[in-house]
Amino acid sequence: MEPSPIFVCLQCKKYLCSSPRRCYWCGQDVCSACGASVRVCPGCLTGAFFIETHDKDELLASVRLPCRRQGCFYSSTCPRLRRHEEECPHRVKLCPLRRRLGCPWQGESKNQLVRHCQRDHPxxxxxxxxxxxxxxxxxxxxxxxxxxxxxxxxxxxxxxxxxxxxxxxxxxxxxxxxxxxxxxxxxxxxxxxxxxxxxxxxxxxxxxxxxxxxxxxxxxxxxxxxxxxxxxxxxxxxxxxxxxxxxxxxx
Ligand SMILES: [Zn+2]
Ligand SMILES: [Zn+2]
Ligand SMILES: [Zn+2]
Ligand SMILES: [Zn+2]
Missing domain, CATH: 2.60.210.10 (Apoptosis, Tumor Necrosis Factor Receptor Associated Protein 2; Chain A)
Known part of the structure; x- marks a missing residue:
């Protein structure tokens, strides 16, 4: 199930943290990291003019949402989920060359990925x-x-x-x-x-x-x-x- 886009940063697609930044022109939200770095609003493509907003803070802190990794049943509120998805044990490493070379390799850790690349794509x-x-x-x-x-x-x-x-x-x-x-x-x-x-x-x-x-x-x-x-x-x-x-x- 995909969570409602109001919980997701328009730019990086990660979950929003507290006090996201809101586009002055179109009213859509990005996370604070993206608000500080993007030069064009991903929503309306206007020059970036983002304002800190607390409108959603209560909502972000109260609604439990699911981890988007397949097979994971963890759920939490947005700020925590953002961190969890990066470290979720259900994340699967895929070979970066899967599309270009059709490499079917899968693994669990960054170290395994390094070994795979060195062995199979030297x-x-x-x-x-x-x-x-x-x-x-x-x-x-x-x-x-x-x-x-x-x-x-x-x-x-x-x-x-x-x-x-x-x-x-x-x-x-x-x-x-x-x-x-x-x-x-x-x-x-x-x-x-x-x-x-x-x-x-x-x-x-x-x-x-x-x-x-x-x-x-x-x-x-x-x-x-x-x-x-x-x-x-x-x-x-x-x-x-x-x-x-x-x-x-x-x-
Ligand atoms: Zn973001
Ligand atoms: Zn905008
Ligand atoms: Zn997870
Ligand atoms: Zn590979």
Whole structure:
């Protein structure tokens, strides 16, 4: 059973905590974390103008709602459930390559997932904190209207990271996210960057940076991407090819 959307953050789809933020324009609510970070209201797509609201606090604190993980019968009030769903024993780890490669693997822990990737997808695991990627014939693909996805892993700092890249030739941008597969409390220690450079001119580099996010177990968690428009780095192409480096940094 899906809970009523009034208990769920419009942006991240997690349960709302107390004092959510309300869009001034459309009156819909997001959680306080999203209220502080989104720039466009996910409800009405207007520039974000969120106001703290206590209208629902009593309701959020009194109504018991179900955990949305399959097979789990836990229920509680919103703020607690939000935490529970991340740590719910019924969460199942699925292989991140299940869609791309049809990998049927399932497991129970983040450590099992790491071992699976290293054993069964070693060609996708990069044992370093940075790597040069190339997109061959990038310029020729620019008018193609396709979306090329690429998923790989970085094994660095004794931790494991999921790196998702999408060359979106519809919107003409690269979408990128790096997710941390370790202890949630260490997530904010890591950032990543994508760097474009002119191989012939020293110090001519273009760098975009963002924070790593915690790996999410289930797809109902929406995840933000670092988005870089093609126009920003076109001049770094070599012929028709594009070369770029992705680095994970420890803060
Ligand atoms: Zn949220
Ligand atoms: Zn709105
Ligand atoms: Zn549960
Ligand atoms: Zn797999």
């Amino acid at each position: 060609e996708r695991v990069i044992s370093a904190n940075c790597h040069m990627f190339q997109c061959f014939k990038f310029k020729e693909r620019m008018g193609s209207g396709v979306k090329d996805h690429y998923y790989c892993f970085f094994d660095a700092f004794n931790e494991f990271f999921h790196v998702y890249q999408c060359f979106d030739y519809v919107e003409s941008l690269i979408k990128l996210k790096v997710c941390f597969n370790g202890d949630r409390r260490r997530t904010n220690k890591f950032t990543f960057e994508i760097c474009f450079a002119d191989p012939f001119v020293d110090e001519d580099r273009l760098v975009f940076q963002a924070a790593c996010q915690l790996v999410k177990d289930q797809e109902f968690y929406y995840v933000d991407f670092l988005k870089v428009p093609f126009s920003a780095f076109l001049r770094y192409c070599i012929g028709t090819h594009l070369f770029y480096k992705i680095t994970i940094n420890f803060a």
